Amino acid sequence: MKRCIMHLDMDAFFASVEQLDHPEWKGKPVIVGGSGDRGVVCAASYEARKFGVHSAMPIVQARKLCPHGIYTGNSRERYLELSRKVMSVLHAYSPVIEKASIDEAYIDATGLEHIFGPPLEMAHGIKQKIFDTVGLTCSIGIAPVKFLAKIASDYNKPNGLYAIFEKDVxxxxxxxxxxxxxxxxxxxxxxxxxxxxxxxxxxxxxxxxxxxxxxxxxxxxxxxxxNGIDERAVETYVEAKSESAENTLHKDTFDKALLKKWLMRHADRVGQNQRKHGLKGRTITLKVKYSDFQSLTRSKTLPDPTNTTDVIYQVAADLLDSIELARPVRLIGLGLSNYNNTGVEQLNMLDHMQHNCAGVVRATKKQQQLDETLDAVRNKFGNKVICRGSLFGFNEE
Missing domain, CATH: 1.10.150.20 (5' to 3' exonuclease, C-terminal subdomain)
Known part of the structure; x- marks a missing residue:
């Protein structure tokens, strides 16, 4: 096998953690998604899945399918703790690990047979080490390329192991x-x-x-x-912490309408770049610098990660409306942070499905479609050929 890629997927991770921490729940249908009737299922144990319960299903519907199930809230920090331990195990086997989410990762095992034996032997070792470390099972797929490794990891679940060797592709x-x-x-x-x-x-x-x-x-x-073609490498990277955009105004101003124009421009730039790199953040920060060079910042953290331009703008504009400008403004900016590249996004869904967050700004399908259209046009013809209607005629000088 010229390349050896493994895809690891923890089995029903959230629900399995709950069963681990509540031994009396083992072998019983456990549904993570709150004890009330609002929100949706975030995770279901394999026992619950036999009744047709699955993630993203409304809790009300799940209760109809599985009325005797155990419905529980989340243990956010516990999930993160065990996820970190699992990833530490993987790093003991290979320096090239790509964390795809809180409960899955790719491992580049190319050439490691000289250290850990053939791929199947290495995978067995990883599975056993994870079980010994955190008390949970996982499923591993092995293949020459990433997408096939991911497909293979779904075979024989839970606690599965499946290899697609190059000659069998x-x-x-x-x-x-x-x-x-x-x-x-x-x-x-x-x-x-x-x-x-x-x-x-x-x-x-x-x-x-x-x-x-x-x-x-x-x-x-x-x-x-x-054809079995997938040239993507297993990529390790240092996560970005934030992205921001700001500018010093040509003339100091109290004009919030003008400042909001700039916020839209900044949100457009930040949102476009986040979508380009597949990133989303939960915290939007407004930055204002007065004419005397004193600065203030205001932030808001959303239950859902976002890279939608209109959402970023609306939150920043609301933050601007919430402050009384003490002096003329010379600089205006916004930033997006608190990224969710490593599975925290799943935890955020779990959080807010138990708490009906009234007044929260969330992206509409129309807003997302607008972003996609503008991105496509700009990628093909450049950023200057099209702008949002609210910025038409806006002079950035």
């Missing part, structure tokens, strides 16, 4: 349903159904040019995955 892909490919969603599957295409083998009955004409980059990606 063509036969495996020939029968693989396209819906199993990460990133191929329901809408795409529906369009493929119209073409009579349901497996990767059927995808290869058409040329890459056909798929590109039909679906653009998504079509090329589909053809590549159906």
């Amino acid at each position: 063509p036969a495996f892909l020939n029968e693989l349903p396209v819906r199993k490919i990460p990133g191929v969603g329901k809408k795409f599957v529906g369009k493929l159904d119209e073409l009579g295409v349901s497996s990767c083998g059927q995808v290869l009955e058409y040329s890459v040019e056909f798929w590109e004409r039909r679906f653009g980059k998504s079509g090329i990606s589909l053809w590549e995955r159906s």
